[in-house]
Ligand SMILES: Nc1ncnc2c1ncn2[C@@H]1O[C@H](COP(=O)(O)OP(=O)(O)OP(=O)(O)O)[C@@H](O)[C@H]1O
C-alpha cells in the first residue's frame with residue numbers, strides 16, 4: 323500500500339510552554355514494496371514524521387494517505403500499520419509469544435489462527451525457542467526481533483521502523499542489518515519507512531533516502547544517486563562525510579585554492595566542490611605528471627586516525643583558511659607524518675559541484 | 682598454640698568490628714523498646730485475665746466481623762474509584778488535570794475526622810441531603826473511608842502511570858487495541874505493584890480507622906478500635922480494652938506480614 327504524506331506539519335507544545343515545529347511542510351510518498359530511509363541528525367523530525375504516519379501525533383496541517391485513503395483523522399488502532407520503536411517497547415508482563423499475539427488477539431482472530439501465525443512469525447525472526455520467555459530475559463538483539471515479529475504479525479501493508487538498530491552494539495548491528503535485508507525479501511509487498519541517523523544503514527537497506535534537517539525534507543533520491551551526486555552541501559556531508567571545498571570560477575574553469583580542476587564545468591549557484599574522503603589520493607610533494615585528469619592541492623597533514631582497514635588523515639590546504647580535507651588512506655598505503663607537506667590528488671570523475679549553504 | 686592464638690585474635694578483631702556496628706543500632710532500638718514495645722507488653726500483660734470473657738462475647742465477634750467488612754469494602758471501593766480517577770487524570774487530556782493531581786496531595790494532609798464531620802453536613806439529619814438513617818449505617822463509614830483513603834491509592838498509581846513509557850501505549854494502539862484493551866492488558870498489569878501497594882496500605886489504615894467511625898457510626902457501627910475506646914475510656918473495663926487492642930495489633934501485624942511476603946516474593950521474581 324502506498325504511504326503518502328502531503329504538506330504535513332506538526333507542532334508540539336502550546337502558547338505557554340512555547341511551540342516547537344517538529345515537522346514543516348513534509349511531502350513523501352512511499353510505494354508498496356519500496357523502502358525509504360529517513361536520514362537526518364538528532365532532532366530533525368524523523369520520529370515525528372513516523373509518528374504522524376502511525377497516528378501517534380496529529381498533524382497541525384497536511385494530509386496522510388494510505389493506499390489513496392485519507393487516514394489523517396483515523397486513530398492508530400484503525401490504520402493497520404506495523405510499528406517498531408527505538409526501545410522496542412515490548413510489553414514486559416507478557417511472554418514473547420503473547421507479545422507477538424497481542425495484535426492478533428486485539429483483532430479477535432480465532433485461537434488456532436493466532437497460534438499458527440505466532441509460530442510463523444517467531445520462526446521468521448529465529449526466535450521459536452524463546453516463546454515462553456519474558457522480554458527482560460532477552461538480549462537487545464532478541465528483543466528487537468520480537469518487536470519486528472509483533473509488528474509483522476498483524477500482516478500490515480506498511481511497516482515503520484524507528485532506529486531499530488540504534489540500541490545495539492556495532493557487531494550486532496551489522497548482523498541485524500543483514501537480517502533486515504533478508505526479512506525485506508520475505509515481505510516483498512509492504513512499504514517500509516526506516517528512520518535512522520546512521521548513513522550506512524540507510525545505504526544498505528533503502529531504495530530511496532530522504533535526508534531531513536531542521537524539521538524539513540532536504541533531499542530525496544535513490545540511495546546510489548544521492549551518494550554519487552548529492553544535490554546539496556548538507557546531504558553531501560551528512561551522507562558519506564564528503565569534503566566541501568569552496569571554488570572560484572576563472573575564465574570558464576573551476577579552481578580550488580588556485581588549482582584548476584580540469585574538465586569540471588562551472589554551474590550557476592554551485593560554489594562548493596564535493597569529493598568523498600576515499601576518492602582523494604595523497605602523494606609526496608613532487609613535480610606533477612600533467613597527463614592525468616586530476617586537480618592537485620598542496621597542503622600539510624594535521625591529524626591522522628587509524629581505523630583498521632584505513633586511516634583517516636586530516637589535511638589543511640595551502641591558501642584555504644578554515645577548510646580541512648579528510649582523506650581515507652587504505653591500510654596498504656603509507657600514512658604521511660604529522661606536519662608533512664603533501665599533495666592531495668582529486669580525480670575529476672569523483673568531483674561534483676553543490677550549491678553553498680544558504681543561511 | 683600459636684595458630685590458636687592467631688585464630689583468637691582474628692575472631693576478636695572481627696568481633697570488635699561487628700560490636701562497633703551494633704553499638705550504632707542500640708540507641709534506636711532502645712528508643713523503640715521504651716516507646717513502643719514496653720507499652721505494648723504492658724497492654725498484653727494487662728489483657729491476660731480478660732481473654733475468656735471478651736473473646737466469647739457476641740459484642741467482640743460482631744465488632745471483629747464489622748471491622749473486617751468495613752476495611753475490605755472500603756479498600757475495594759478505594760481501589761475502584763482510585764484507579765478510575767488515576768486513569769482519567771493520567772490519560773484523558775483535560776484542562777486542570779494538574780490541579781486535580783495537586784488536590785490529591787492536599788487530601789493526604791487532611792485529618793480523617795474532618796471528612797466525617799463534613800459528611801454530617803451533607804447526609805446528616807439536618808444536612809443537605811437529609812438522608813437521616815444513612816449516616817448511622819456502616820455504609821456511611823465505608824463511603825467516608827473511600828472518600829478519605831482514595832488518594833492513598835491514587836498517589837502511587839499516578840506515579841506509576843506517569844512512568845509508563847508512551848511508546849508502549851502507542852505500539853499497543855497501533856496493533857489495533859482500543860483504549861479499553863490498552864487499559865486492561867498494558868496499563869493495569871504494569872501498574873499492578875503500585876495498585877497492590879496502595880491497596881494494602883489502605884487496608885491497614887481502614888482496619889485501624891477510628892476518627893471516621895467515631896464521628897459517623899457511633900450508634901449502629903462498632904468496630905474494634907471503637908470497642909477499645911468504649912471499653913477502656915467509657916466503661917473503665919481496662920483489661921477488656923487491652924484484649925481487643927492485642928487482637929487489633931495482631932490483625933494489623935499479621936496482615937502486614939502477609940502482604941510483605943506476597944509483595945516481597947513478587948519483587949524477587951521480577952528482578
Ligand atoms: N512530545 C514532544 N513535545 C515537544 N516537543 C517534541 C516532542 N517530540 C519531539 N519534539 C521536538 O520535535 C523535534 C523533532 O523531534 P523528533 O523526535 O522527531 O527528532 P528525531 O529526528 O527523531 O531525533 P532523534 O534522532 O534524536 O530521535 C525536536 O526538536 C524535539 O525536541
Ligand SMILES: [Mg+2]
Pocket residue numbers: 368369370484
Ligand atoms: Mg527519533
